[in-house]
Amino acid sequence: MSDPQRSHSAAGQELRDESDQFVLKCMGDVDLGFNGGEGLHVTDSDGKEYLDAISAEWVLNLGFRNPEVRQAIIDQLDQIDYVSPVFDSDIRTKLAKRIAELAPGRIEKVLYALSGAAAVEGAMHLAMRTTGGSDFVCLDAAFHGRTFATIGLTYVHPGMVEGSNAGLDRYIPRQMRIPNYYCYRCPLGLERESCDLACADFVDFALERGHINGPAGVIVEPLQANGGMIPAPDGWLKKVHGICQDHDVPLIVDEVQGALCRCGPMFASERHGIEPEMIILGKALGGGLPLSATIAVPEYSELLPWEYGFTQAGNPVACAASLAMLELMVRDDLPANSERIGQLMMELLAELEPDSELIGDIRGEGLMIGVELVRDRVTKEPANEEADMVMGACLEHGLIVGRTGPVFGANGNVIKFKPAVNITEDEAVMIVELFGRALRQVEASL
Ligand SMILES: Cc1ncc(COP(=O)(O)O)c(C=O)c1O
Numbered sequence: 529m530s531d532p533q534r535s536h537s538a539a540g541q542e543l544r545d546e547s548d549q550f551v552l553k554c555m556g557d558v559d560l561g562f563n564g565g566e567g568l569h570v571t572d573s574d575g576k577e578y579l580d581a582i583s584a585e586w587v588l589n590l591g592f593r594n595p596e597v598r599q600a601i602i603d604q605l606d607q608i609d610y611v612s613p614v615f616d617s618d619i620r621t622k623l624a625k626r627i628a629e630l631a632p633g634r635i636e637k638v639l640y641a642l643s644g645a646a647a648v649e650g651a652m653h654l655a656m657r658t659t660g661g662s663d664f665v666c667l668d669a670a671f672h673g674r675t676f677a678t679i680g681l682t683y684v685h686p687g688m689v690e691g692s693n694a695g696l697d698r699y700i701p702r703q704m705r706i707p708n709y710y711c712y713r714c715p716l717g718l719e720r721e722s723c724d725l726a727c728a729d730f731v732d733f734a735l736e737r738g739h740i741n742g743p744a745g746v747i748v749e750p751l752q753a754n755g756g757m758i759p760a761p762d763g764w765l766k767k768v769h770g771i772c773q774d775h776d777v778p779l780i781v782d783e784v785q786g787a788l789c790r791c792g793p794m795f796a797s798e799r800h801g802i803e804p805e806m807i808i809l810g811k812a813l814g815g816g817l818p819l820s821a822t823i824a825v826p827e828y829s830e831l832l833p834w835e836y837g838f839t840q841a842g843n844p845v846a847c848a849a850s851l852a853m854l855e856l857m858v859r860d861d862l863p864a865n866s867e868r869i870g871q872l873m874m875e876l877l878a879e880l881e882p883d884s885e886l887i888g889d890i891r892g893e894g895l896m897i898g899v900e901l902v903r904d905r906v907t908k909e910p911a912n913e914e915a916d917m918v919m920g921a922c923l924e925h926g927l928i929v930g931r932t933g934p935v936f937g938a939n940g941n942v943i944k945f946k947p948a949v950n951i952t953e954d955e956a957v958m959i960v961e962l963f964g965r966a967l968r969q970v971e972a973s974l
Pocket residue numbers: 642643644645646648671672673674749753754782783784785810811
């Protein structure tokens with residue numbers, strides 16, 4: 529992000545200097561440190577307050593320091609703080625049972641891990657064990673993690689010499705990459721009204737003819753997030769699931785971002801009316817603590833002893849936070865809140881469009897919303913630098929938004945909104961108001 533030189537308080541400057549000296553940074557480096565948060569409000573190391581429209585990297589789906597999640601963490605710490613994964617713990621089982629109850633279809637088994645990428649690898653293990661194949665179908669502009677197995681699934685822009693996979697080719701497993709469902713810029717040059725979801729047919733082709741070592745499964749995000757905040761069009765996941773069933777391979781839906789009311793329902797798959805064989809959960813799953821999971825139907829639940837696992841997977845404190853979060857989401861009907869406020873935000877964003885030169889497309893599901901900025905609505909030339917400036921201007925106005933990264937297949941011109949799913953109407957109105965101010969400021973400067 530274009531990051532204006534900040535002038536810091538003495539404490540803020542000390543944090544910055546020591547961070548530069550001691551922290552090896554590999555996921556961007558914004559000159560902004562946070563040390564206090566409550567709900568959607570967060571304070572930087574200089575004492576400035578911000579409204580957080582992205583749930584702190586879409587991890588805190590209930591906002592900062594949710595009182596009930598916090599209490600569950602304290603209660604668990606008062607009881608027991610760690611249990612080896614070779615033993616049982618009440619809370620690990622309770623959480624698995626609750627996830628299985630809430631999950632779509634016949635999903636029953638919960639394989640715990642610590643990060644999204646590790647959970648994707650869990651799904652790869654389960655799929656390979658059952659099918660005997662080892663090649664996966666994945667999409668252009670996909671993001672599934674940055675471990676050695678998952679970088680083969682994650683798309684990295686070939687033009688990015690500095691991009692995250694440069695020089696690692698010898699470790700990357702070959703996967704079958706096919707066009708994505710980017711309706712605003714259809715890779716097949718078709719129109720949604722008449723395309724008959726032609727891009728989904730590539731799944732069939734790849735499963736039939738694209739593999740070398742046998743197909744093991746199809747892995748997709750329900751809404752491509754890093755790839756440009758692109759929702760799968762209606763019917764696409766259903767069609768792809770049918771193709772998977774015809775080929776007897778699992779559909780693995782990567783809901784690391786999309787689940788837990790982010791796209792409306794508890795699981796994004798529900799929105800698309802599918803019951804996939806596996807779903808990947810991460811990010812928000814631990815209520816802010818590290819926890820992820822592959823959840824699977826019984827026929828994709830076989831592993832060899834000790835072939836997979838992590839010392840801290842299913843940590844009781846993270847499980848307690850997760851369970852408290854899930855119960856709150858159910859009790860307060862946060863799927864409905866996400867749907868309602870998401871709709872409101874889309875409508876308010878649409879009101880900015882007529883007076884804006886840059887807004888090209890507004891799209892989303894629930895509280896997972898992207899605004900694509902373009903220099904020209906006809907040519908759709910991506911407004912990358914402008915998006916960067918808008919993000920910087922948002923910060924000046926006390927608003928934290930996200931932006932798609934150009935490394936992972938996206939152009940870097942989509943502003944992301946993914947606020948806490950217990951957001952109020954007033955907070956949503958304020959987010960769009962601040963964004964509108966930032967957008968107008970940048971447009972006036974062009
Ligand atoms: C869809 C998706 N899958 C997997 C991952 C990897 O998660 P983690 O960074 O926890 O490994 C991410 C992270 O952004 C993601 O967005």
